[in-house]
Amino acid sequence: MNRLAVELPGLSLKNPIMPASGCFGFGREYAKFYDLSVLGAIMIKATTKEPRFGNPTPRVAETPAGMLNAIGLQNPGLDKVLAEELPWLEQFDVPIIANIAGSTVEEYVEVAEAISKAPNVHALELNISCPNVKKGGIAFGTVPDVAAELTRLVKEVSAVPVYVKLSPNVTDIVAMAKAIEQAGADGLTMINTLVGMRIDIKTGRPILANGTGGLSGPAVKPIAIRMIYEVSQAVSIPIIGMGGVQSAEDVLEFFYAGASAVAVGTANFVDPFVCPTIIAELPALLDGLGIGHISECIGRSWKTGAHAVHCRA
């Protein structure tokens, strides 16, 4: 028995660890460090219909235990992703979760339909939570009705299950999650980055050329844990958790909160080997805690029973 194997809509994962979208490109850079087939899945960089350059630099700024980024969905466009990036990834035994973005509903739908037909794309991740683009992105992810309608339209055309990536920059994450579940989403991924800013004390101006950026890294982990804890109790679709994961212990914490798989983002920048390291360390961690299969950990923080942890929101 593979004690790390996880079954999710569209995804038979040999382990629950995957690099998060935007933190792994299309895999080429990290394939120089290790065999990408060891990964549970890969969430590729957001793809839009046309190529995008993204925002001016500086695009990143460090913060205590975190970083701000304002890349702006730079990507080579749908045609190139279909013709070059996805075929290149076919050499690896790993399912791809294609992150899709757009400025309009029509763009989302068009990209979703085309990319979901690629043979190694096993699921879509609907990016309605990018805080760094002027049009689209987070604009679709802060009003439940708008997010639900987009989810419904993408579900209609997608050949594979659709996961929706939630923004933490909302008043009521549970209302958002419920609306998206009702619209037919197969799963949720959460959380995207939190909107933040840093100001240069020499110039008095924001460091990022975009002004604001998305905060990621260990600094946001408690927020991700809290939101997954709340949402997982309110919906019945699975959650792929993310937000500041650095270690096997962090992964377990996400499972306990209610995640069924975990994505690793910013930590890839710090340690290119972080995903295979976590995968290798998980079995010993489960042993130490007397856990047979990682699925037993899902939602342990709020589930009642022998292993329940008493905790109130």
Added chain:
Amino acid sequence: MIGRERMTVASQRLIAERTYELTLSGRLVQEMKQPGQFVHVKAAASADPLLRRPLSLCHIDHKQGQCTIIYRQEGKGTALLTQKQPGDVVDVLGPLGNGFPLEAAPAGGRALLVGGGIGVPPLYELAKQLTKRGVEVVSVLGFQTKAAVFYEQEFASFGETYVATDDGSYGTAGRVTDVIEARSLEFDVLYACGPKPMLRALAERFPNRPVYLSLEERMGCGVGACFACVCHVPGSETAYKKVCSDGPVFRAGEVVL
């Protein structure tokens, strides 16, 4: 090949105002070849500061298994790095990027090396390797002020070396371009590393000449995955180069400065 190693500090010393020379030992040194490549250094094992710091290789010594980097104390990460003592370990990822093309300088020809401030260090390994190939090296080093000057003697051991300071407290008063003008310095190929305005001035002063520039940009991953350090390619809205993995050295005109 790129690797990650906890390298051992062999020595560290202050060589100019807030400027440190750090020598590291480890097997990763054998992978370091090109002048102008950099290493991505994690200053602390903790999550704060989180990201690595891209630092140019100043000197590569395969025989001793040591490499030297020179950095200026700017923020929290570099401040922590200054506290490293001989025997301490430093988490290093590298070597990264593409360095200066040595073959651009013909044997028997003359290379002009132009460095500005903390952009000076990678030119040292370049001077060493060019000299070994029989290329004459002339160096022009610019600093803000006398207290910031370092490695003048080291560069002088390879050939004519001129120093300029912005405030005139040492060497020629003014910019590196002023020295090049005043001395009418000739070259077959020019290599430069320093602040963007300096690089831009050199590119504009010598159009259509073989000029190679090493760029600096805020980086995330250092390996080409995060798209933090991109720059435009002339004549295109969407074409780009990544400073970390396509550069940091580009031929003048290859990217928009």
